[in-house]
Amino acid sequence: MIESPPALFEALVQAAPPGDATLLFDTACVIGGGIAGLLAARVLSDRARRVVVIEPDDLSGTAGPRPGVPQGLQVHTLLPGGQQWLERWVPGLTKEAQERGAxxxxxxxxxxxxxxxxxxxxxxxxxxxxxRPLLESLIRDRVVSRPGVTVLRGRAIGLRYDGDAVDGVRYTSRSAGDQGDNGARVLDVDFVVDAMGRSSRLSSWLGDSGYDQPRLERLxxxxxxxxxxxxxxxxxxxxxxxxxxxxxxxxxxxxxxxxxxxxxxxxxxxxxxxxxxxxxxxxxxxxxxxxxxxxxxxxxxxxxxxxxxxxxxxxxxxDNRRRHFADADHLPARLVAVGDAVASFNPIYGQGMSSAALHASCLAAYLGGAPDLDAVAREFYRTQQVVVDAAWAVSAGGDGARLDAQNGTDVPQGVRERRRAMDQIAAATLVDGELAHAFNDVSYMLRHPAVLADPELLARAVAANERAA
The missing domain is CATH 3.30.9 (D-Amino Acid Oxidase; Chain A, domain 2)
Structure with missing residues (x-):
């Protein structure tokens, strides 16, 4: 097992579909048909006879953004980290996107x-x-074309449990053109992925059922x-x-x-x-x-x-948000969460879609590691935490520094030193191509932020800035 967070992060970026995947489930369910949910469904399609994606929005069109994606008309960039992962799991996507004008x-x-x-x-x-609408439709077409993957138009309203494991998803169905819900139903499942986004209701469902609600952190x-x-x-x-x-x-x-x-x-x-x-x-x-x-x-x-x-x-x-699933003591088995349902960041850093891809990579690593499916998916949450920590260090780290400067906050000495080092490296990217490369590798989610803490890198940045002064 890889213990180092930087090494684990880079292994996740490089993850490829399994060559001989063992079937683990009869039915797996993904709640949410956005990019995070679709990529989770792609991973599950190697491990389940049937994958059902429950999504309230009508996914039949591709012309405009979905109501469930309020930021759908804003700028979206697929960073190299996410693009490389997608190309391995959904081959030809970049070429097709270019053929469509991207x-x-x-x-x-x-x-x-x-x-x-x-x-x-x-x-x-x-x-x-x-x-965003075009990219999502291209991913969806590829994923739904895989054997056993279907989209059910409906709204998930809760979970059902057998002992301390999830075994069903409660939902209300909705047919095309229907303006109302068609009554509550239950989908029998062997595994569930929450991909409901920033407004995920999973924490409330868990609390209502006597489980821990993951701590919500906001910046x-x-x-x-x-x-x-x-x-x-x-x-x-x-x-x-x-x-x-x-x-x-x-x-x-x-x-x-x-x-x-x-x-x-x-x-x-x-x-x-x-x-x-x-x-x-x-x-x-x-x-x-x-x-x-x-x-x-x-x-x-x-x-x-x-x-x-x-x-x-x-x-x-x-705000930036993250839900600390890895720290929760009492959670049900056969359940994980991905994408913005776990962590959503300041979108100026462009990390959302690539983070979703790496969360799917965490799921692939977990399912490929012979997990005890009747126990809480702690190994998944620990692996995912490496990805969330890395993205949070970039976006929330930058936002925290700006807010502290704006508010005159007295920050700890260690934090001040880390921020000064990052400022030196960022400034040096204007004059040193090798430092720009190292900085961009982290910004593009190809490398873990820890690589920028290298003393030799900092010394090079200081020297470059002194020469440019």
């Missing part, structure tokens, strides 16, 4: 910090720029997104700069913009996003949007120069 955007030279471009990362990673962020689509007249191959991410440290925001992104996506469109914290709500109208983009690197003004498609879509998120 863009495989090189990460080199697309990131700006306080207006200064990051040094070129020689590794040449690419990011898949694609609308307030109060972010405001504004996203708009613009017509694009230039093909991806002919773009001088195929997308950009602009990050601003506290005190350097422009027009209230703390983060901005532009990407070329399907339909010959640019998708552009502006984000502000607290009272900053940049770009609420098209005119405000274009004015804010004019103060950013030139690619932003170029992207929003075309005709707007629709209007400006806004989204607010109050």
């Amino acid at each position: 863009s495989l955007v090189p990460g080199q030279g697309t990131t700006f910090l306080d207006g200064v471009p990051q040094a070129l990362d020689a590794e040449g990673h690419h990011l898949l720029a694609i609308g 307030g962020i109060s972010i405001n997104y504004a996203t708009a689509l613009f017509e694009r007249s230039v093909e991806l191959a002919d773009l001088e700069r195929p997308g950009a991410l602009a990050l601003f440290t506290p005190g350097h925001s422009r027009h209230g913009v703390s983060t901005a992104a532009v990407q070329p996506i399907e339909g010959m469109r640019w998708i552009a996003m502006l984000m502000g914290y607290g009272d900053s709500r940049p770009g609420r109208t098209v005119a405000e949007f274009r004015a804010a983009c004019a103060a950013l690197p030139p690619v932003f003004a170029e992207a929003v120069a075309g005709d707007v498609v629709g209007g400006v879509e806004t989204y607010h998120q109050a």
